[in-house]
Amino acid sequence: MPLDLDFVRQQFGQLHDDPEFVFASNAGGSYVCNQANAVLEHYNRHTRVQPYAGYPVSDRAGEAMDRAHRGWAEALNIDPDELTIGPSTSINTYVLAQAIGDLWKAGDEIVVTNQDHEANSGAWRRKALEKGVTIRQWEVDPASGLLDIDALFPLLRDNTRWVFFTHCSNIVGTVNPVAEIVKTIKSRCHARVFVDAVAYAPHHVPDLRALGVDGYAFSLYKVYGPHQGLMYVNGEIRGDLTSQAHYFNSGNPVKDYNPAGPQHAQVAACAGVLDYFAALHEHHFADSLTRGHNRRLDDLHPLILGHENALAAPLLAWIGGRKDLRLIGKSHVGDNDRAPTIAFQPLAQSAAELTRKLQQAGIGTEHGHFYAHRLLSDLGIDPDDGVVRLSLVHYATLDEVERILRELDHALGKAA
Ligand SMILES: Cc1ncc(COP(=O)(O)O)c(C=O)c1O
Incomplete structure (x- = not known):
């Protein structure tokens, strides 16, 4: 059963503030669901x-x-x-x-x-x-x-x-x-x-x-x-x-x-x-009222994972295929163990410069060490410039992924 993305997106008011903006910095803090705000x-x-x-x-x-x-x-x-x-x-x-x-x-x-x-x-x-x-x-x-x-x-x-x-x-x-x-x-x-x-x-x-x-x-x-x-x-x-x-x-x-x-x-x-997850569960499953929070989260996991894999796969394939980008972590979702938190080091320009271009194109992303300072140093990356991080969660759409890829392509220009 696929995740009903329209239903998901109805639960997050902030997603509808600016349809042109792609929020790709969720690992820094996600949007707040309407239920928590209520x-x-x-x-x-x-x-x-x-x-x-x-x-x-x-x-x-x-x-x-x-x-x-x-x-x-x-x-x-x-x-x-x-x-x-x-x-x-x-x-x-x-x-x-x-x-x-x-x-x-x-x-x-x-x-x-x-x-x-x-x-x-x-x-x-x-x-x-x-x-x-x-x-x-x-x-x-x-x-x-x-x-x-x-x-x-x-x-x-x-x-x-x-x-x-x-x-x-x-x-x-x-x-x-x-x-x-x-x-x-x-x-x-x-x-x-x-x-x-x-x-x-x-x-x-x-x-x-x-x-x-x-x-x-x-x-x-x-x-x-x-x-x-x-x-x-x-x-x-x-x-x-x-x-x-x-x-x-x-x-x-x-x-x-x-x-x-x-x-x-x-x-x-x-x-x-938890009210949000309960609403999401009730929307997708018939027996919702008899399930506790723990079981509901378990039931929802494959739906969320399936959608997140679909979001991550094209990003990983594209970024992993570029000679001018160094992708950190696995380059595929085949093992069901790859979150759509995707960090990479641009090799032909600074992470700061690439991030600025993406931000100007309406992509909410960031660069730096994200407090994983030791990791970046040990990966041989200057922690101050760091990596560009695109981090999505289950409310993101495939259209947004396409938009990110278009803007990345534009900002990077031809691979050397
Ligand atoms: C993996 C990880 N651990 C710990 C933290 C710290 O969490 P908090 O901001 O709640 O202190 C963060 C915050 O970005 C994080 O990404």
């Missing part, structure tokens, strides 16, 4: 009081926040006590580094990658340095940017405490097989596994129990929602970690890893994203 507006207009205070409006405010919390826990197949809703993924990982770092001692080891956004790298590295913990780097292939599981295995030791990697790099765009990697790690040692899914979740929100991870984080402002970060920490280990909440709130699972405190309206609006 919840945000409703909260701000009708329940803008301190939640959980015990009077009727306050109860409704608290319930709006709880609905989001419960809904996302169900969507991820985790316990609500395992979910933190904080201001962003960067701050969530920073806070978690303080919480888990207290357990680390000299002689311990961690594994990080050079494929990750710095949000899933710097905080762990700094804490490791502070504690005398050895940092081992799981390195990408310097030509393609891909990670190979075989290169991870030799890095694992009996004293490896944590392994941190990404579900999908925001530059390479290729999905790492998380369940398989977790299995490999657990077969070798007792390390815990934390995965950054910020660049993956816009394409699919997975079942975390099935993945077997101990920690998982992503940002809802890239998944059609408000500027909030969702973070899972396995209930089995929470008891060992140091709460980062005020001392009198310590042990409160909502607060333990969110010293910023909840942003009430934004938290409530997180439920709007």
